[in-house]
Amino acid sequence: LDHILTECETPARTLIWQLASDLWPETHGPFPQLTFGAILGAGLLSIHTRTPDPDDSASDEDQDSEDIPGHPHPGGTCLLQILVSESAYLLWVLRCERVIQGRVHSLHSIRARWINAINRRLSIDRIVAGKIKRSLKAVKQVVRTWRGTLADEDLLPTFWVNHFEVLVGIRTPRTP
Template identity: 35%
Template sequence: MPKDVPITFVCTTKFLRDTLCKNLEQLENTDWLGMSNKYALTSLVNTLRQRCAPTAFRMANSPNDTKLINLGRRGAQQLARERGAQLVIPNLDPTLELTGARLSTLTQRVAYRLIRNRRNTPERRSTVKTVQSVLLSIKEDVNEYATTQDVWLSLRTKDIRLPIRDFLWKSLHNAFRCGSFWENIPNYEDRAMCQYCGTTESMSHILVECNAPGQDEIWQMAGKLWSRKQALWEKPNLDEILGSNLRRWLSVKKKRRLFVERLWRILISEAAYMIWCLRCERSIEHADDDNWTHSTAAIKARWECTINRRLHLDIAMTHRRFGRLALDRNLVIGTWHGTINDEIALPDDWTVIKRVLVGIDPQIFDLEARG
């Protein structure tokens, strides 16, 4: 296009508009920190600054715009099939190219992150192995393409409490000192063994295999709660636990069940974290007593308290005093629908009544009753 001809970009998202018009100065001041397609965007900015005619960006807002976009995509796909991938080298003006961060607006936090990005930090072999195993499990379960970046970003979901995010992050890095970590440390080799089972301890063994009281009971109660939302229940393995935030549940019409997915994230993460806490109490706090274990009543009470506390946290977060951070009432009601005690007697919007009157059905925590 000639540089003196006006252009209007019709976009399907607000990304280009916000990046090039709203957030451009901030991004250039921080050297495009956090933008994975930095070099493509800087080349685009350089090219647009060479123009002397108006350039506009707007969202597609009519059927004709959608047809135009689809026509352009089909044309690009046809050219790609006929000519293959071609390298595009834009004609950039070096006088319009900005590099680095602006010193007058630089903060210590931004400087530290920029320095970290310049360092070539090698990946840990155990981390790569764990993440690849999680990705393989995700692709087998939900039949969709997921990337390594998706696994790490999934840990930032607001549905998971901060201590549990930290637990999942360390588990992906295999950073906990258990099992094989102690095998090569003189005089501490015995710590590699599970005190209860007598086998080599690992995160998979702790969360889904150990015979010590706690693991089986918690998953049993989690399964009973999950059965209120979804008929099928199978105890998850380690890969499914670490990738629980990426799990997708579909309806008969192949539509995502967002409420079910949210409950799955909460349930699996809370269960895994509690099993880990019980193991630490048994193996560290009571290391001197090999016969000490948690009682069934204590395990049941702690799990019941944890789930009800999480329910009440969701209810509290629907209050309007939290402004834009407040949870949508329909989201909370949809997440816990079917699990509330005497839900039929409650009003349609039970988030507005006193919390003491709303709780999880006690039958879900009954270990003696199956199903």
């Protein structure tokens, strides 16, 4: 399993981790280097807010409680856990299809499957927050988690989580 997730030279592994890295918002810092243990323990991964630059003119009053330097960032942590777990699962599925079933996957199909998996997870988060939990806290968590990853994010309504008639998806990662 270590080989499949971190060492294998197949294009699928390289592409999937590159897609995850490309989707990662720059506001959370660089995408972390993942070890086999970090991937297996994806549910325990966390991201902490970065310490602001001394030249930054933002005052402490402008910060959300989630943006206190050095504290866990709930949105970034959740997004990292989603990206790592979904990517690792897709790598395992693709490997099984390739080795057991003899399927050959093109880079285009791998990319499409990864984007589909992440968009499916976004849809699940929206449904859970908007229809099942129906709480402002759950909606805010979804917004925090997916901030910086959505296509045309600046054009979305304020509470896009609850507007199911609004089509929402991740922005297309830069990787070809």
